[in-house]
Amino acid sequence: MKKALRILLLLLMLFVSLTAGTMAVYTRTVDLAPVAISAKRFVLGVNQGNQGEFDLRIGPGDLVSYQFEVTNQNSEGEVSEVDMDLHIDADFSAVRAALPTVEIKLLMSTGGDTIEVAAADSSGLLSYHTSSVFSASVSKVIFFSLNFYWNSDETISVNGDSVVLPLTVYVKGMQHVY
Amino acid sequence: MKKKLLLIVLALAILTSLTAGTLAVYTKTVSKTEQVEAKRFTFNVAGDIVGSYGSFNMAPGEEKKYAFTIDNGVSTGTVAEVPLRYDITVTYTEARANMPGLVAKLYNTTDGSTEIGEYNAETGQIKFTASSTANNEFNESYVVIVTWVNDTDTSENNPQTLVGTNKYTNVNGITVSVSANQVM
Numbered sequence: 001m002k003k004a005l006r007i008l009l010l011l012l013m014l015f016v017s018l019t020a021g022t023m024a025v026y027t028r029t030v031d032l033a034p035v036a037i038s039a040k041r042f043v044l045g046v047n048q049g050n051q052g053e054f055d056l057r058i059g060p061g062d063l064v065s066y067q068f069e070v071t072n073q074n075s076e077g078e079v080s081e082v083d084m085d086l087h088i089d090a091d092f093s094a095v096r097a098a099l100p101t102v103e104i105k106l107l108m109s110t111g112g113d114t115i116e117v118a119a120a121d122s123s124g125l126l127s128y129h130t131s132s133v134f135s136a137s138v139s140k141v142i143f144f145s146l147n148f149y150w151n152s153d154e155t156i157s158v159n160g161d162s163v164v165l166p167l168t169v170y171v172k173g174m175q176h177v178y
Numbered sequence: 179m180k181k182k183l184l185l186i187v188l189a190l191a192i193l194t195s196l197t198a199g200t201l202a203v204y205t206k207t208v209s210k211t212e213q214v215e216a217k218r219f220t221f222n223v224a225g226d227i228v229g230s231y232g233s234f235n236m237a238p239g240e241e242k243k244y245a246f247t248i249d250n251g252v253s254t255g256t257v258a259e260v261p262l263r264y265d266i267t268v269t270y271t272e273a274r275a276n277m278p279g280l281v282a283k284l285y286n287t288t289d290g291s292t293e294i295g296e297y298n299a300e301t302g303q304i305k306f307t308a309s310s311t312a313n314n315e316f317n318e319s320y321v322v323i324v325t326w327v328n329d330t331d332t333s334e335n336n337p338q339t340l341v342g343t344n345k346y347t348n349v350n351g352i353t354v355s356v357s358a359n360q361v362m
Contacts, residue, residue: 028358035234037233037234037273175342
């Protein structure tokens, strides 16, 4: 038993010395400086009035407006880091059906002149699509006004009761793709 | 007694003269000194973002590049005297998980551009092994190209839009590690 143990010990020492000799190789690792990755900020802000301001009451000959602002800056002052397209779509078909002579127009102002950029068609649909209206990292606010003018040239028979008509406006900002 | 003593002394004298005579042999010593040196192990890695960027700030549809080089002493004029194996590991696990559509690929750009390495979805790593022979110059160029593939999903608050709205940031988004090991 002792002899066997001695032989085993000797073999073990031999193995260790051989292995140690084999593992003594050159080796080095270099970790290059890590690269930070971040997503470019995307911001679309729409500032609109409360529901009461959107409850427009219009009579023949009246011009009523609903104003809202679109911006590429959030409430913390952080600006979108991509160029942005803007799509504004609205469905005024119920208004058109009830009041065929109402003129519905979308006006736009960027601090200077106010220009008409879209008008509802005969079915009441209004659409305004513009590309790269916002530039990356450049803060901008665009003012919009939805104007409803009830042209009273024609005689309209109404019973005097007010009618509530649904108005839906969609404002969509999309990263401009080149 | 005296006779015996005389005989012993005589024998001793003879023995001494014989031994002294025997030890008087030709002898010469030559000594030589040799140097033992460790074989040179040289390995250099250098890398940087391509372009004047400090980081990868990306939107869907954009790509960024990180270029690096590996040599066995060519850049310092002292080529390694042992064969070496280079294990390259590119890691972007967390960034890939948090930016849906983020893809990284590794290319060897020494002569043209060839995609290399294997991507492991479980570890979020690309691995590739290169090698050099002793005393022969090895100087290779590589680039990691990271693309945030646009998923073209324009639905409200789609995953990529949410990432941009929250401005996801990872300071260790991409790491490149190179190990050089002597080949036995």
